[in-house]
Amino acid sequence: MAKKYATREQDYSKWYNEVVSRADLAENSEVRGCMVIKPYGYAIWEKMKDVLDKKFKETGHSNAYFPIFIPKSLFEAEEKNAEGFAKECAVVTHHRLIDDPNNKGKLIVDPNAKLEEELIVRPTSEAIIWSTYKKWIQSYRDLPILINQWANVVRWEMRTRIFLRTAEFLWQEGHTAHATKAEALAEAAQMNNVYAEFAENYMAMPVIQGLKSESERFAGADETYCIEAMMQDGKALQAGTSHFLGQNFAKAFDVKFATKEGKQEHVWATSWGVSTRLMGALIMTHSDDEGLVLPPLLAPIQVAAIPIYKTEEELEKISLLMKELGEKLDSKGISFKFDADDNRRPGWKFAEYEAKGVPIRLAMGPRDLQNGKVEVARRDNKTKEIVDFENVEVYIENLLNDIQTNLLQRAKDFRENRTQKVDSYDEFKVKIESEGGFLLAHWDGTNETEEKIKNETKATIRCIPLDREDEEGICMVTGRKSKGRVIFAKAY
């Protein structure tokens, strides 16, 4: 009867794709590596956007919009940044199509419409933004500039997966300019913290805040803060990054300001971003073998109610009660859907809302009607209860809070269970292969050792945790001194 879906145990990757498709979140498009974000998936992204946008504004940032294209000469100005993105750039070379003389009804690129200078579709906007900031910044009075942009970006990735790695994705990118190094560093740390709070308090996804090792830094950054989460297959997912860019872009674009004392100095910069990749993180943190599980604070539908009836009269009575409940929930800001579609049977609807991760599902049948009861099912732990319909809105409100809390706790417990200290490289090699998860180990701080570990085990340094304990130790590979453990994991 019902189609059999892959479980996490059987085939994690297939399971992920099926959760995405069963919940109707997104699909691959006819454009290589680009996705279509479907209405239900986009509604979740909109909720994320709204919360983040509010947090950015509360921390003093304004939104603006910069061109999608970057002329090649600007793109190449900051060399490390250019080098980092050059191999995955979509390049616009022409600005016109004409009729194909050999093939009626078809078009070809007009060879006479070649651009004098090629345009790069932005993979990130530092170059175009800093070439603009140059015009905006003369003196300390023009600083800080605190701007964010919601935009699409393109990185021509060879291996793509919906939400996790796509050729085009949606994101926000903050780009700030400061008079001092200290201020820019504080901004980068602050925004990473905003991301961490969002991840924990809204996505119910615990994250570790840390700094990237040099080799894992953003191309063009002097320091990269990040938040790292653990997925249910024990792999790490980088969920957001915030970069201290030093004076690199200011130097590349010659952006100086007059200090109060009248000296000319280069401006300090940060940039920070999260993307639709967060959707992948959200899915993989909570979902189970029945489909998507959503934290209530990001669920487009928080409560779905399904009537079970034989007669029209029963349906009418249930509908009336549900209409009243809907109004009560609405006044509490709780989104509610009463699904009386009679083309679908209750069992189909149960499975549908389960696959879509709706946090609470109500069902009311003739007997409930008689007894003044309603069945309340939680999506997170799949328990059900029969409760009094009277004041059920209060029960629901509390339950949504419980579910939000429970999901975060469950994810924290999961992560804790799969985080361990490892002191020998042999043990490390065995554990990263057999158990995965986060391995806390000592590392000598060199690129060479990091590279060796990566090549031999596929594990990378996810971050140097901000709150790590000082602990004298020796590098598990070279035996050299280390001041504390870093987090290794295989990663998305």
Add this chain to the structure above:
Amino acid sequence: MAKKYATREQDYSKWYNEVVSRADLAENSEVRGCMVIKPYGYAIWEKMKDVLDKKFKETGHSNAYFPIFIPKSLFEAEEKNAEGFAKECAVVTHHRLIDDPNNKGKLIVDPNAKLEEELIVRPTSEAIIWSTYKKWIQSYRDLPILINQWANVVRWEMRTRIFLRTAEFLWQEGHTAHATKAEALAEAAQMNNVYAEFAENYMAMPVIQGLKSESERFAGADETYCIEAMMQDGKALQAGTSHFLGQNFAKAFDVKFATKEGKQEHVWATSWGVSTRLMGALIMTHSDDEGLVLPPLLAPIQVAAIPIYKTEEELEKISLLMKELGEKLDSKGISFKFDADDNRRPGWKFAEYEAKGVPIRLAMGPRDLQNGKVEVARRDNKTKEIVDFENVEVYIENLLNDIQTNLLQRAKDFRENRTQKVDSYDEFKVKIESEGGFLLAHWDGTNETEEKIKNETKATIRCIPLDREDEEGICMVTGRKSKGRVIFAKAY
């Protein structure tokens, strides 16, 4: 002293550019024809977006996101649409840059990274969306599909002007699919009406709803609804369009559905959009020689207050009162800014908020403080009054409503004064040149006549008004029969 700015009378085009720049709305970027939308300009656009998005959702639409790229083979599928946009397409041909072997630190396009099929940066998304809908639509149960997308699009225009015509712009595009022609027609009309209501009730910009003549229709549409506004130079501006696409895209992409009776039929379509062009319309409808004028409902700052003081003690007292007022206004949902920046003199601030179109400006000095008064200045008609500070929040709330109403009325009066009926082509030619505005004239309904008028006078048919009177007449050019007047104007 103060820089002299162009007046509307002296140089309308220069005046427009100066209003944009003085209000810090946007600027040209280093990318040909692309603009940077600055924070204050973007804040206005965000307000527009929020209102429109709510209206789209109230009328049953959901947001989604489709790829920015359209493979050439999909792009050319609907021939009229392709023909209409082919000459202004940005085309991606390569996906990688490499180091320039002859020029260290520079990059060149990698000739080995040529795409098998060129990708068009979307000028509009019908092609990519209908190739996707094909997968979503099998039966009447899958209809209607009511989707909107907020996105950037690119049209390689040769002559660009900030907000009015730019190579890249931001917009929304609704794309709906229906089982019947009647339903699709009703949808197109409904969304045009949503635009008209938004224009009048929020932008305070009166518009005429109408249908485009065949030659002015969207490429690929069977019928185009539009809203047309009049700018202060008497030129028309098309502010939004809503297209009935018939079965053109369904046929191009072979999208059929099974009817209830089990027959296979092509799906009916609409698409509709407004863009950052609305910013240009807003600016040109209300602004005056002192700068931007904003309708309160779209003003990022509705009330700005400026303290005038000699002593710190005076400033403290004023600040305290303004803080209280700010809280009262906030509770009414009125945005308020108290500007106590002591780097700037009051006169500078007055000019600044005037240029930025802030609807109400308050000023409070020592004497006002003593008398319990505050000066309230309206931006729209530049009148000032001294009013009691007590309960001034109520006064302000009413005044904002008055200003919103007044701006709409003023724009309506302006349009009425510059709209006239014309019956002879000679008179038409004189008037379109000397007076501009909307000329209502009889036209025989043919492309040829329309083309002749356009070539000889630069006036185009803006629309056939939905509410035009039936009036038998004769075409002013050919003397052939006509059933009613259409609106001619020179247009942006």
